[in-house]
Amino acid sequence: MRVLLSTYGSRGDVEPLLALTAQLRARGADVRVCAPPDFSALLADAGVILVPVGPSARSLMKQVAAPSSLPERAAQVIAAQFEAITPAAADCDVLVATGMLPAAAGALSVAEKVGIPSVYVSFQKLVLPSPDHPPMAYPGRPFPPGVRDNRELWELDALSVNALFGEALNGCRVRNGLAPVGQVRDYVIGARPWLAADPVLDPWSAGSDVAVVQTGAWFQRDDRRLPADLEAFLADGAPPVYVGFGSMPMQGTENLAKVVVEAVRAQGRRAIASRGWADLALDTDDCFVLGEANHQALFPRVAAVVHHGGAGTTSTATRSGTPQVVVPQLADQPYWARRVADLGIGVAHDGPALTFESLSAALRTALAPEIRVRAAAVAATTGTDGAAVAAELLVAMVNRDGAHVPG
Template sequence: MRVLLMSHGSRGDVQPLAGLAVRLRAVGAEVRVCVPPDEEFAELLADFGVPVVPIGQPMRALVTKARPSAEDSARIVARLIAGHFETVAAAAEGCDVLVATSYMPAGVRSVAELLGIRYVYACFHPFELPSPHYPPSSWPSPLYPPDVTDVRELWELDAQRMNTVFGPILNTHRQAAGLPPVDDVRGHVLTDRPWLAADPVLGPWGDLPDVDVVQTGAWLLPDERPLPAELESFLDAGEPPVYVGFGSMPMNTSEDAAKVVVEAIRAHGRRAVVSRGWADLGLIDDAADCFAVREANHQALFRRVAAVVHHGGAGTTTTAARAGAPQVVVPQYWDQPHWARRVAELGIGAAHDGRTPNFQSLSAALETALTPETHARAKTVATTIRADGTAVAAKLLLDPVADERQPASAGGNR
């Protein structure tokens, strides 16, 4: 069995593919991964011997620069879809199945059609699948009339927007390839049976009879790396610190953000571990109560902290929850506000109100996260977070008949 895994996203989109790739290779499948050409992505996959096919431009450069104009966005979409029909098509030659993830891989299903291979769409959070329980995301700017509040109507507007943004260029390529036009881009990409690679406790899909979703559980990449010796020494030197990091989010006010979070953490009598990330956060002084890291094993680190302050990416939320660490989620966009609300609903942390924290707002959120009640609840919920998502997904990929038999929410042990 040969499998191509494809994503055009940030670290939170690439790392789950690495987890699935490792699992597939362990059970004898040949795997290659098609992702943006960021050096850190190539290094991550190279560590596990997974062949990488680069597509598009580096994601870090795309995410951290100013928001593109309408004309720039149109050019980005055109290049992405062209890359599907060119780069992805070449990478998928000889494969038996093509798994597409991340934001609207519009042309990938067409590639599978042309090659006559199986196509699977998988997402890492339920909030991009149409549901009456929540509205579609409105990033990067308000996309829908403010007087429209009905969730189903908003999802209909979302489908129309997808057709407007992706339909013309997609159908131009399909026509050139001899394929019929697509009149519902979102439905075409998602398919009638999308996969949801999110933990059922953190990101439940529910039982919606009109949408057949296979929930595999989150695709976790086991991390056996030891923590750096200097970080170990810092952790051993006092009470558990508060971790703060915003992953692949640029945090345009990163200098102020570092000052705000460190001072808020200190106000609670806590030490801090500051992750630089794509925001390039740093230390604000030379005091011994703070430690900066560029890269570290979150699975090990989060088990040793008092709380995790983060942006609300699916991967960080899941890793912190599985470690039993209380969370403060400062959501920036896309699925992150949904994860922030879910953390608060579960009682395992606090949802910060808004993208830009100040001393007062972050102090208040930390007040909630650092209570004994939140700590105890986080430890309880940690015992329910599953770790078998890649095993479930690998079985479904290698046994297509099992996919047809699988109920909408795939089962499994922690």
């Protein structure tokens, strides 16, 4: 069985595919991954064949503050999907598409073109229509302030998706011999999308009209040891606070490094700062600056995890039983911040910009003993091996030769 996994986005859109790759390989499958070139080293370290697709995701992320350019950026990404995935998918048996919705639309169209079954996967439920939750608003296209009914909001969401991505997608489809689609979002989601999220963190309601299959979050066990100098730092005092914002540039916070170290120090703690795409770097004796490390091994050993609210980081921190401070920047991150607060396992920071006062207040709450007790209790309820579930579903899909159903 030959499987093509396609994504475009941040590291949180790529790393879960490594877990699925491991499960598929254990079942004898040949797997290749289409992803942004930013993650070539990550995939090479895992021994995964990378088909680079599109421009640098990091460079596109820096343009996030310009909503007016979203259709142009999406058109670039969609065209790149057709160019890179068409030859990569030619000898494959099935395609899995995730990441940015326009990228997934392009990938699924290629699967349709080459005649192989496909499935769309989301790592959070906010792009899957349901009367039980509202959709995310796209940058520059807020919903009317008076609309509260979720069904009406989802209808407006479909119009936004068509307006932003329809012309670019259908232009590529027509040039490749495919008929245009009327509803881009419904085409991407299809008849039976998958939700690769932990049901404790992100429960799906059966009340939706969409037949969602919730596999659980995709995690690969990480057995890498922590670097020796990090081990020494951890052993040289009380558990520190981890601060890292992954693929987020953290625009809008002045003197980010200074704010972080002073707010953590005000709680009587040391800090571990992950550089990430925010280039967070601190030169102090009570702060360890981190590049790449095993979060599964690190998070259980820190006092709190301060992060941007990506799906993967939120899930890993939740599974570790460590209190969290979520500083959401965009997209689904405010949702994860709310889930952390609602579950009582941490704090949702108010807005994307940090100040000494705001981070200090959030840390005081997150470091309270009762939050740690609650975080440990919630962690004990998580842990379904979603990647194994997904791998079995893919094997069954290929065996029955199912297909992606356009909306």
